Amino acid sequence: MREIQASTITDVVEKLCIEANYHLPEDVKCAITGCRACEDGEIAKGVLDKIVENYEIADAQNVPICQDTGMACVFLEIGQGILQRQSTKVSEEDMTKDT
16 A cells, blocks of 8 residues: 655645636636627626636736635645534625624
């Protein structure tokens, strides 16, 4: 059986997550620009233009693509111990409360 250091897996997963959040694949970019070219509605054209602008900025400046999904990506170092996870549901009201 082959052994792999946990740090190796952590490093690869970190790089993949960053890549996925910073750069869209070319086929996705082509699909977005193709939809933009076929779109008749002015509002839809504007939204698609902003999406294109956003991924171009992300590519050029090596920053995350803005995806207002209400989700966060967090990296944690947890060591080799057992991780117990408790799932918590957060309502939209909880997310908009001033704390």
